[in-house]
Amino acid sequence: MATAACPECAAEIELDADSVMVGEIIDCPDCGVELEVVNTHPLTLELAPEEEEDWGE
Amino acid sequence: MTRLISNDAEAVAFLTELISIPSFSGQERGAVERFIGEMEMYGAAAEVDGAGNGVAAFGEGPHQLLLLGHIDTVPGIIPVRREGSLLYGRGAVDAKGPLAAMAMAAAQLGARPGWQIVVVGAVEEEAASSRGARYLLERYQPRYCIIGEPSTWSRITLGYKGRLLIDYTLEQPIGHTAGRESGGCEQAAAFWQNLLEYCRAYNHGLDVRFAMLDPSLRRMNSSDDGLTERVEMRIGMRLPPHAPLHELLAQLDIWRGEAELRTHGEEQAYIADKRTPLCAAFLAAIRTAGGQPAFVFKTGTSDMNVVGPLWNCPIAAYGPGDSALDHTPREHIDLREYLRSIEVIKAVLSRLTSAASPA
Numbered sequence: 011m012a013t014a015a016c017p018e019c020a021a022e023i024e025l026d027a028d029s030v031m032v033g034e035i036i037d038c039p040d041c042g043v044e045l046e047v048v049n050t051h052p053l054t055l056e057l058a059p060e061e062e063e064d065w066g067e
Numbered sequence: 068m069t070r071l072i073s074n075d076a077e078a079v080a081f082l083t084e085l086i087s088i089p090s091f092s093g094q095e096r097g098a099v100e101r102f103i104g105e106m107e108m109y110g111a112a113a114e115v116d117g118a119g120n121g122v123a124a125f126g127e128g129p130h131q132l133l134l135l136g137h138i139d140t141v142p143g144i145i146p147v148r149r150e151g152s153l154l155y156g157r158g159a160v161d162a163k164g165p166l167a168a169m170a171m172a173a174a175q176l177g178a179r180p181g182w183q184i185v186v187v188g189a190v191e192e193e194a195a196s197s198r199g200a201r202y203l204l205e206r207y208q209p210r211y212c213i214i215g216e217p218s219t220w221s222r223i224t225l226g227y228k229g230r231l232l233i234d235y236t237l238e239q240p241i242g243h244t245a246g247r248e249s250g251g252c253e254q255a256a257a258f259w260q261n262l263l264e265y266c267r268a269y270n271h272g273l274d275v276r277f278a279m280l281d282p283s284l285r286r287m288n289s290s291d292d293g294l295t296e297r298v299e300m301r302i303g304m305r306l307p308p309h310a311p312l313h314e315l316l317a318q319l320d321i322w323r324g325e326a327e328l329r330t331h332g333e334e335q336a337y338i339a340d341k342r343t344p345l346c347a348a349f350l351a352a353i354r355t356a357g358g359q360p361a362f363v364f365k366t367g368t369s370d371m372n373v374v375g376p377l378w379n380c381p382i383a384a385y386g387p388g389d390s391a392l393d394h395t396p397r398e399h400i401d402l403r404e405y406l407r408s409i410e411v412i413k414a415v416l417s418r419l420t421s422a423a424s425p426a
Contacts, residue, residue, distance in 0.1 A: 031344065031347045031351075032347065032350075032351045033346065033347030033348060033349070033350035033351035033354075034342070034347045035341060035342050035346070035347070046350060048354060059223075059350065059359075059360045059361045059362050060361050060362070061225075061361070061362045061363070061364065062222070062361050062362065062363045062364070063275055063276055063277055063363065063364050063365075063366070064363050064364070064365050064366070064390055064391070065365070065366050065367070065390065065391060
């Protein structure tokens with residue numbers, strides 16, 4: 011298991027670094043914000059990408 | 068002859084040729100044959116299917132990954148030309164650019180053990196029929212699907228609004244303009260106004276367009292032969308998820324009076340799951356290429372609306388280009404972005420079809 015800090019609330023989040031995928035989106039168990047796993051070794055979390063809106067197809 | 072190595076020049080030449088062949092909806096054959104020819108040169112098993120789609124398959128295996136682009140365009144000839152890194156032409160963005168990017172990525176990657184990567188240049192996406200995509204529905208059940216539509220190279224499209232087209236036709240005997248009966252044009256205008264007010268009420272308090280009911284008056288004309296007047300309107304509705312379609316149709320029936328209504332081109336809004344190996348692969352590939360990824364929801368429709376609900380597999384739309392240029396006389400693509408998107412798609416395909424990919 012590995013831990014990383016939530017960039018929003020600084021909560022320590024514990025994950026199995028061998029089973030999560032880079033790019034996977036998870037929820038912070040403390041503040042609920044969506045996080046993206048940007049690295050597994052070392053485990054690194056960032057806020058998940060923003061959702062935008064566009065005209066067109 | 069099988070071509071084993073591609074490069075940026077070949078990818079640009081292919082896109083330029085594809086854009087140079089007009090392929091308005093229903094007239095795609097020439098572009099489809101060019102697509103087929105190119106894919107065969109890269110070793111794909113390629114054919115024109117029963118709907119007229121260009122289909123190219125790389126490799127064989129129990130798992131299928133479908134790259135679904137469309138090869139038709141809206142009308143309007145835009146002379147193909149280069150201005151620096153910008154390539155102008157109808158379809159450069161919507162959606163020959165994204166189709167060519169997927170095709171080149173699959174071609175450059177080649178066959179993957181245990182997988183069949185299928186690239187489809189579908190016909191009639193720009194027509195309300197979506198004939199090409201519908202033909203695929205019962206013939207494929209892919210494990211992953213990427214829809215080729217412009218999102219810009221660093222964004223992933225997760226959702227499209229739905230659509231409903233409404234044709235309004237009113238015929239009635241002509242009355243004197245000084246009389247008490249309202250004329251056909253006035254009745255049609257009142258119908259439109261009722262619809263606008265209904266949508267305004269539905270949209271009240273909403274701050275994202277994706278969640279709104281969006282009506283547009285696409286055509287309106289009137290005529291008479293001295294005895295009977297005729298008024299016609301075509302109204303397009305962009306539908307949000309969970310649109311109150313049943314209630315809306317009941318209202319339309321009340322407002323129409325003596326007019327006839329025909330509804331068609333209905334598509335439900337669709338939102339893809341972002342917590343999938345497909346989206347994870349895109350996020351990682353975009354970051355690796357130096358981008359800051361984002362998710363996007365579109366106010367238009369695409370073939371995702373058609374295949375997403377039935378295939379129910381991880382799905383996303385991706386492709387180079389600014390969708391604000393869709394259907395405009397300024398349509399163009401930045402070739403640097405096009406080439407970068409090929410690298411992103413290649414990385415995504417490689418990861419999804421690797422032995423380490425979740426089964």
